[in-house]
Amino acid sequence: MPNTKDYIYLDNAATSLPKPPGVAEAVAGAICRAGNPGRSGHALSIGSARDLFTARERLAELFGFRDSSRFVFTENATGALNQAIKGLLRSGDHVVTTSVEHNSVMRPLRRLESAGVSVTVVPADATGTVDAAGMIAAIRPETRLLAVTHASNVAGAVQPVETIVRAAHARGVFSLIDAAQTAGAFPIDLSTLPVDLLAAAGHKGLLGPQGTGFLFVREGVPLVPLIEGGTGSRSEDDHQPDFYPDCLESGTPNSVGIAGLSVALAWLLKKGVDGIRAKEVALVSELLEGMRRIRGAIVYGPEDPSKRGCALSFNIEGADPGEVGRRLEREAGILLRAGLHCAPNAHRTLGTFPQGTVRVSPGPFTTRREIGKFLSAVKRIAAG
Amino acid sequence: MGRSECPEVVLIFRGTHQVLSAEKALKRGGVGVRLIPVPRRLTSDCGLAVRLPEPTLALALETLRAVPLTPASVHRLLATGEYEEVLF
Numbered sequence: 207m208p209n210t211k212d213y214i215y216l217d218n219a220a221t222s223l224p225k226p227p228g229v230a231e232a233v234a235g236a237i238c239r240a241g242n243p244g245r246s247g248h249a250l251s252i253g254s255a256r257d258l259f260t261a262r263e264r265l266a267e268l269f270g271f272r273d274s275s276r277f278v279f280t281e282n283a284t285g286a287l288n289q290a291i292k293g294l295l296r297s298g299d300h301v302v303t304t305s306v307e308h309n310s311v312m313r314p315l316r317r318l319e320s321a322g323v324s325v326t327v328v329p330a331d332a333t334g335t336v337d338a339a340g341m342i343a344a345i346r347p348e349t350r351l352l353a354v355t356h357a358s359n360v361a362g363a364v365q366p367v368e369t370i371v372r373a374a375h376a377r378g379v380f381s382l383i384d385a386a387q388t389a390g391a392f393p394i395d396l397s398t399l400p401v402d403l404l405a406a407a408g409h410k411g412l413l414g415p416q417g418t419g420f421l422f423v424r425e426g427v428p429l430v431p432l433i434e435g436g437t438g439s440r441s442e443d444d445h446q447p448d449f450y451p452d453c454l455e456s457g458t459p460n461s462v463g464i465a466g467l468s469v470a471l472a473w474l475l476k477k478g479v480d481g482i483r484a485k486e487v488a489l490v491s492e493l494l495e496g497m498r499r500i501r502g503a504i505v506y507g508p509e510d511p512s513k514r515g516c517a518l519s520f521n522i523e524g525a526d527p528g529e530v531g532r533r534l535e536r537e538a539g540i541l542l543r544a545g546l547h548c549a550p551n552a553h554r555t556l557g558t559f560p561q562g563t564v565r566v567s568p569g570p571f572t573t574r575r576e577i578g579k580f581l582s583a584v585k586r587i588a589a590g
Numbered sequence: 591m592g593r594s595e596c597p598e599v600v601l602i603f604r605g606t607h608q609v610l611s612a613e614k615a616l617k618r619g620g621v622g623v624r625l626i627p628v629p630r631r632l633t634s635d636c637g638l639a640v641r642l643p644e645p646t647l648a649l650a651l652e653t654l655r656a657v658p659l660t661p662a663s664v665h666r667l668l669a670t671g672e673y674e675e676v677l678f
């Protein structure tokens with residue numbers, strides 16, 4: 207494994223690197239002493255159950271919700287989104303979503319279409335931003351769910367989730383936010399935002415290990431588990447428990463990864479998400495400013511950095527994005543992602559399908575110096 | 591874990607998360623508790639239970655109510671080793 211110090215890592219939208227101090231140590235510690243959480247009554251099983259409990263409590267604190275049992279651990283954002291979508295929608299239901307969703311939303315929805323669920327995809331504008339009014343206008347009597355990404359992983363556009371969620375709530379329609387790109391990087395307060403379901407990865411903005419994620423499920427949302435099995439609770443009963451988090455957490459969890467996630471969450475709570483957001487807005491402003499001055503560089507998404515997440519997509523006129531990515535790595539040690547970023551419709555919206563874009567995504571540990579080096583490298587490549 | 595002079599009670603909850611939530615709330619509320627494997631005589635569940643001195647039960651239940659958390663059942667450990675359900 208190459209040392210990340212040899213590189214400038216600007217692929218935080220895919221997974222964050224580096225992780226905060228203590229995360230790797232917590233993972234190493236847990237692999238040496240994590241019993242199966244909540245299964246047995248011995249010290250190492252209880253210890254592992256406590257690690258999960260602490261991580262859940264930290265999630266609840268970070269997202270401003272009093273009952274941590276409503277945060278269900280999943281293996282990634284995809285697992286959380288599949289549980290939310292397939293656990294809620296049934297034949298005859300209608301769902302409204304957007305043209306900038308990740309495949310982890312679109313593919314479950316496309317599968318459900320063949321099972322009698324109808325899907326309306328509301329197009330985003332040329333900056334990748336969806337009009338809340340358009341989503342609300344698409345609501346029908348049989349609409350069960352409004353599903354929207356908080357910030358696009360391609361154009362970076364922040365969506366008007368607050369308006370969309372409140373409108374859904376007022377109409378008795380459930381709402382789902384894909385917070386894969388924003389959890390840990392944007393303040394999200396579940397005590398004031400009446401969203402029903404919120405899915406996120408633990409390994410992106412939450413700065414934990416890969417193989418972690420969560421789904422928040424508000425009380426009263428009738429989710430059917432996608433997976434049934436052992437939970438360590440009510441073992442005398444061969445029916446799935448109906449209480450949280452057990453009903454949606456069958457099988458031995460990724461206790462080792464969650465132990466690491468827990469330390470990352472403590473770090474985020476200490477630093478404060480507001481401060482991280484401010485830092486990332488400053489870095490993105492610098493990126494936008496610098497890119498504007500590079501001839502031949504086309505930047506996608508909103509111009510206003512406060513309307514963007516941390517992912518910024520661009521192209522260099524006449525150049526293949528894959529080749530630009532390869533040159534950035536070879537010539538400047540810059541690691542980022544080029545291509546379609548698992549969101550083909552988002553590229554159709556931006557007019558970048560099928561070639562895709564180059565995506566640069568700083569994180570909380572990115573420095574201004576690294577942004578400067580990145581901009582110089584792009585400038586060199588754009589000059590031919 | 592012998593039977594002390596002070597009678598003890600065992601609180602059963604729904605799932606490990608509730609047990610750990612109860613433990614956290616009770617410790618904060620100044621109630622001394624211990625986690626024990628659920629006694630087989632009470633349920634065939636393989637989870638954990640909360641054990642505490644009976645004189646602190648009223649305070650414990652009040653503390654839990656504020657969370658809010660309600661035990662599934664409460665049992666008094668008798669000198670004979672048997673359990674007797676406590677209604678609350």
Ligand SMILES: Cc1ncc(COP(=O)(O)O)c(C=O)c1O
Binds near residue numbers: 284285406408419548
């Ligand atoms: C918007 C969005 N949704 C969902 C995902 C899926 O995340 P994961 O890889 O953790 O399943 C990603 C990241 O790839 C994403 O950017």
